[in-house]
Amino acid sequence: MSLDPRLGRRAFLRAGGMSAALLAVSRLRLPAAAAQVEASGALRVLGPRHARILAAVADRLTLTGDPGMPRFGETAGLQTIDTALQQLPPDVPVQLSYALVLFEYGPPLFIGKLATFTSLEPEWQDLYLTGWATSRFHTRRIAFQALKNLAMLGYYSQDATWSGIHYAGPWVLRPRRSLPET
């Protein structure tokens, strides 16, 4: 989930060769119903805006199509990601926030749809994600893998996902660890 540590926001945007347009689009407001986010989750690193984007991305990345498996938004996946981010160097959440904003406002430039990622139809969201995953620009593929790593961490850390993949979980039954108070 670490993006290139040398990559600032401007460098990231320049890498795509479309900084002015993206910056303009990024002034759009996020739609209120972008994704279902558990507002009471007491997130410490992710703000509401970034949490909404990340939840929407993670939902598509981890969608199983299996009725026995939970959707990302039904799990504590965001809290798990937030806890992980607390334990990474402070520049990582900053880079993640840039990546999420770029990702959210990129559809007009990358797939020609005048919409944010979170307001796209699911089929278009998947098409957009595929574009990032297979982009000829290394930076976009890195960003995709970072988001995927976070999504998979959030999703497959949840006990509720394990029966669907026939994973029995830990041998030792111990309470979850809690982080020290900030």
Add this chain to the structure above:
Amino acid sequence: MITTGDQVPADLTLSAEVCVIGSGAGGAVVAKELAEAGRDVVLLEQGGHYTKEDFTQREDEMMPLLYEDMGQRATVDQSILILQGRSVGGSTVHNLCYCFRTPEPILDKWTREAGVRDLSAADLLPSFERVERMLKVKPIEPREVNALNNKIREGCEKLGYSGFVTNHNREHCAQSGFCLLGCPFDAKQSMLVTYVPAADRAGARLYANCPVRRLVAEAGRVRRVEGEVVDALGRPRHRFTMTAQVVVLCAGAINTPALLLASGIANANRRVGRDLHLHPSVLMSGIYDENIYGYKGIPQSYYVDEFIDLERDPDSGYILMPVYGFPVMTATQLPGFGRAHFEMMRNYHRMVGILVLMHDQSAGQVQIDRNGRPQISYTVDAREQRLFAEGLQHCAEILFASGASKVIAPYGQPVTLEPDDSLDVFLERGVRQGDIPIASTHPQSTCAMGEDRRRAVVNSYGQSHDLPNLFVCDMSVFPSSLGAPPQISTASLADRTAQYIKASWSTLAQ
């Protein structure tokens, strides 16, 4: 005495005869050997001190505790993931217990080409024996080979490929299979349960959560060690300063050169951080019709050496190793997303992983950013890209020979093959950085040893050519790729350096 960061109430000033930085396979051995010899030793560890009660076998909880950057340390282009430990015991807390002595052809090569002296197999024998006794190294019993490893063995036997069941450092193993996340039974004979407690009993003082930021040299010697006392989340709480007559740097082949570069010392020949080798590896998964449950049982006991012959060619070859992952690790490595990704995850219990681990001549470099943090670059050369592709072909052969109904190579655009499909696709597709995940658990060679001070950072015993009271004692000192799992080599070289320091003490302690 073991002190953790949250037990330190204020800025800390320490002094000892010996300061050891890093408590993994190198540092723990040096600390124990020197403390038992009567030296006053302080052992500094950047990570926390976690014991079997802390190991919950959950990925999201254990990865931040036990792995550098939560297991996400990578090259600057993000094409190679580098897994390293960051707690008391270092990488030995999460490794999979392979125990190999340094291959004799590699020792010969180091003597011949790097000018290392007194490093024959006979010279190292006492160190090998001490380390193996301490770590309770012994063969894995046939009945202990789990289903995943047996599939690899079965495939190799059908194809006539050379492979064998290895030695491990385990004692009364419960075979729960969660070794990557720390052993909750203290069965893994890591540094955490062997050398560190022995150093503690001998009087060494261990400070956990104490990352070193700078070594200060004056008048040709290291005079001071400076760092921070951090909390469990790595946030600075206090500063510490330490003085010692001898400093032994054992922070691993990434952090050791980074610290030397940040300190601006021991680098007169500008070789610090160069010639990084990684033992890079690429992964393939086989799907079987029967249940494997690869995460259960001893995870990595078989070893395929068909494609490496160090006697014939000490500069080339690759090893095939069984490998497994827990759900998060597996999900991040499998290609794609959404429903197609889940169709692969649905077969998690029927998967067998095998990786190609390169004895690499390709090289990289560790540099630092303006904050002193390591910046790692590495390029897999064209020859080894071809060898990787060839290795993937052999992985597929082995998996199909043992009954896999499908194999998956995790390219960005995944390659999925069935038994009758041509395996030429790997040669056609090649293995290029950024196109397929590459991982490393064995970074090495960034402060190479040798007697030629123009080429080597340290001498044959790990002593800096520039600063005689500074030693390096980790995988940094390997003059080339080791070509084998490094745990015993690292610990044995550390034992050897410790014996040298003991014998030279009156000269060193000015």
